[in-house]
Amino acid sequence: YNFKIYRLILDLVFAIEEINRSPHLLPNISLGFDFYNIPFSEKNVLTNAIIWLTGLSMPISNYNCIKERKSAAALTGPSWARSAHIGTLLQLYKFPQLTVGPFDPILSDQDQFHSLYQMAPKGTSLSLAMVSLMLHFGWTWVGLIVPDDSRGIQFLSDIREKMENNQVCTAFVEMIPSTWNSFSKTFWKNFGMIQESLANIIIIYGDNDSLQGLMRNLGQHIFTTKVWVMTSQWDVTNIPDYFLLDSFHGINPYKYPEDNYLPKLWFLFFKCPFSEHDCQLLENCQPNASLELVPRHIFDMAMNEDSYNIYKAVYTLHPFLKNIHVGDHMALEWKQKLDDKYDILNFWNFPKGLGLKVKVGIFLPNAPQDQQLSLSEEMIRWPDKYSEIPKSVCSESCGPGFKKVTQEGKAVCCYDCTPCADNEISNETVVVLGLFVKHRDTPIVKANNRTLSYTLLITLTVCFLCALLFIGRPNITTCVLQQIIFGGAFTVALATVLAKAITVVIAFKVTSRRVVRWLIISKAPNFIIPICTLIHLVLCGIWLGTSPPFLDQDYHAEHGNIIILCNKGSALAF
Numbered sequence: 001y002n003f004k005i006y007r008l009i010l011d012l013v014f015a016i017e018e019i020n021r022s023p024h025l026l027p028n029i030s031l032g033f034d035f036y037n038i039p040f041s042e043k044n045v046l047t048n049a050i051i052w053l054t055g056l057s058m059p060i061s062n063y064n065c066i067k068e069r070k071s072a073a074a075l076t077g078p079s080w081a082r083s084a085h086i087g088t089l090l091q092l093y094k095f096p097q098l099t100v101g102p103f104d105p106i107l108s109d110q111d112q113f114h115s116l117y118q119m120a121p122k123g124t125s126l127s128l129a130m131v132s133l134m135l136h137f138g139w140t141w142v143g144l145i146v147p148d149d150s151r152g153i154q155f156l157s158d159i160r161e162k163m164e165n166n167q168v169c170t171a172f173v174e175m176i177p178s179t180w181n182s183f184s185k186t187f188w189k190n191f192g193m194i195q196e197s198l199a200n201i202i203i204i205y206g207d208n209d210s211l212q213g214l215m216r217n218l219g220q221h222i223f224t225t226k227v228w229v230m231t232s233q234w235d236v237t238n239i240p241d242y243f244l245l246d247s248f249h250g251i252n253p254y255k256y257p258e259d260n261y262l263p264k265l266w267f268l269f270f271k272c273p274f275s276e277h278d279c280q281l282l283e284n285c286q287p288n289a290s291l292e293l294v295p296r297h298i299f300d301m302a303m304n305e306d307s308y309n310i311y312k313a314v315y316t317l318h319p320f321l322k323n324i325h326v327g328d329h330m331a332l333e334w335k336q337k338l339d340d341k342y343d344i345l346n347f348w349n350f351p352k353g354l355g356l357k358v359k360v361g362i363f364l365p366n367a368p369q370d371q372q373l374s375l376s377e378e379m380i381r382w383p384d385k386y387s388e389i390p391k392s393v394c395s396e397s398c399g400p401g402f403k404k405v406t407q408e409g410k411a412v413c414c415y416d417c418t419p420c421a422d423n424e425i426s427n428e429t430v431v432v433l434g435l436f437v438k439h440r441d442t443p444i445v446k447a448n449n450r451t452l453s454y455t456l457l458i459t460l461t462v463c464f465l466c467a468l469l470f471i472g473r474p475n476i477t478t479c480v481l482q483q484i485i486f487g488g489a490f491t492v493a494l495a496t497v498l499a500k501a502i503t504v505v506i507a508f509k510v511t512s513r514r515v516v517r518w519l520i521i522s523k524a525p526n527f528i529i530p531i532c533t534l535i536h537l538v539l540c541g542i543w544l545g546t547s548p549p550f551l552d553q554d555y556h557a558e559h560g561n562i563i564i565l566c567n568k569g570s571a572l573a574f
Contacts, residue, residue: 005078008100009035011307012075015314031314034071038082045085053093075313077101079207080151087113098316100309102207102231106150119309119316125365127159129342130203130229131166132363132373139392140168140413143194143202148175155205169394169413171199176206195225200392204230227383227390341365346380370441433457449500452526456496462489479549479566484540488533495532499525546570 016031036048052071074090076083078101087107090097094115099107103120107113134142144159146152156173163170172194194202344361361375382390398404398417407414436453439445445453466486469478502525547570554563 008078008307008310011310012314015311019314038076038086045082046089049086049089053089053095072096073098073317075100075310077309080104080107081149083107083116084113087116091115098313100313104151105154117316119313125363126231126342127155127162128365129344129363129373130159131162131168133229133344134163134168134201135166136373136375137389139201141171141199141201141392141394142168143171143174143197143199145174145176145202145204147206148177152176152205159203159205167412169411171197171394198392198394199226200390201227201229204228207231225383225385227386227392344375348381370439433461449503452496452500452503455529456493456500459489459493459496463493474551474564474566476549476551479551480544482566483549483568487540488536491532491536492529495529498532499528502528543569 012033016033019025020030034052036052038045038048052074073096074086075098076086077099080099080101083097083099083101084104084107087097087099091113097113097116099116099118099120101120103118103122107116107118108122134140142163144156146156152175160170162168174194342363342365343359344363345357346360348356348358358379360377360379361373364372364374377389382388394411394414395404395416398415401420402417403420404415405418406412407416433454436445436450436457440450463486466482466489469482469485472478506525549566549568552565552567554565557563
């Protein structure tokens with residue numbers, strides 16, 4: 001029994017009954033509904049759809065033998081694949097179709113599906129949200145598992161672009177065929193490679209239908225060895241036991257005697273025996289038996305995404321049905337909304353099969369970049385093998401005195417750390433400056449005295465770049481600039497370090513709070529920088545005025561060669 005699909009049916013019943021009970025929504029009109037099970041088989045997927053359209057027990061197209069009632073619209077889902085198959089049939093009759101599954105860009109093609117409306121928001125930032133999560137935890141070596149269909153290929157293209165732009169590398173890409181035979185031949189050949197990969201993070205994209213073979217065979221690997229990042233449509237709960245949890249609107253077999261599915265649920269959950277005379281009649285049931293005695297991981301009563309989409313679909317039809325008259329042809333007015341947020345859910349796996357999805361964060365694609373992702377890391381439960389936030393990198397960062405050498409034929413995230421050559425050092429000043437600029441509005445950068453930090457990092461960078469003035473044929477201009485620019489940048493760097501040190505001393509010195517507050521607010525220590533710079537400029541002026549540098553020739557350093565160099569003038573003045 002697929003309890004989660006049946007739960008969606010109860011969501012639809014609840015929404016329709018709510019409209020029927022209201023005297024203002026559809027006065028003098030009562031909504032009805034028919035349910036048809038659509039098997040996941042390309043051979044039989046249209047059978048029940050044709051039976052529903054024609055009213056015949058045999059699937060004969062282009063006949064309509066329904067006299068008593070006609071449906072106004074069709075609600076399909078949550079499987080996008082089945083909705084697409086049914087949509088190709090319904091579009092021939094221009095029959096309104098509302099899908100309640102995840103948004104699919106293929107179904108939004110108005111030329112192919114001109115009467116199809118998707119209730120789910122248009123998710124255009126899913127790949128960005130996933131990559132932002134990777135960057136937050138420093139995961140740069142990631143595996144990808146996607147279905148081998150049009151949706152999977154489109155997602156693969158989108159997320160690869162985002163990953164390349166953010167220097168996140170792909171460890172492997174596994175395309176899962178939709179047929180079982182193809183799946184069993186290809187996947188298990190690579191499963192050992194996936195398990196042994198250095199990538200501890202694996203992104204899975206798809207729904208239960210498109211990746212049903214993978215779902216059936218992963219087992220406990222999905223919880224114990226890797227961190228799996230997936231869309232919320234995936235069903236990863238286990239169902240071996242029953243527990244006491246919450247209820248669902250008082251649903252029971254006696255309230256809906258025409259529903260032949262509910263007695264089976266009561267027999268399964270509460271062990272109510274069937275009557276010997278009627279296989280749909282239950283006997284000796286608990287008087288208080290209800291779905292509140294069914295565990296949440298088996299029959300989840302909370303409002304989830306698909307439930308909300310079904311509820312929204314029924315109310316979307318309300319103005320359409322209110323204004324329609326017999327024989328009229330009307331079109332639904334529908335404007336697709338964009339996703340304004342993504343909830344980040346963490347799967348908590350408890351003993352005896354109880355599993356819950358817990359919201360631990362949110363991603364807002366329209367927010368400023370540094371405010372898009374919000375996480376409660378203390379609520380996240382990692383697989384048992386990890387005692388802390390797991391790492392997923394191809395190569396560890398190189399320490400001071402080492403440089404990165406890319407491994408031939410591998411991604412840029414894979415490199416070897418080799419010692420720097422003699423008289424060379426590894427310089428990360430510009431990288432640190434870039435990080436400070438990127439996170440300039442964060443509390444840690446502000447607390448680090450943002451302006452002084454920028455000044456220090458920029459002047460240190462200029463000090464390293466001053467080496468370029470000593471390269472090449474010298475002239476009067478470079479002779480003057482060599483010492484002045486390097487000396488000036490070095491003076492500002494030292495003055496900045498002194499200003500930061502004095503600021504810390506003032507903050508912790510036991511003096512009057514009013515004086516300390518005035519010194520910090522007025523940024524008095526910062527005046528050290530222009531004072532030291534002015535002293536440096538005065539000394540440079542004296543040097544240039546008394547004994548400026550000039551071009552000189554050295555005949556003795558190398559035999560047979562004349563070396564042109566800059567003479568500093570008076571050594572004392574310099």
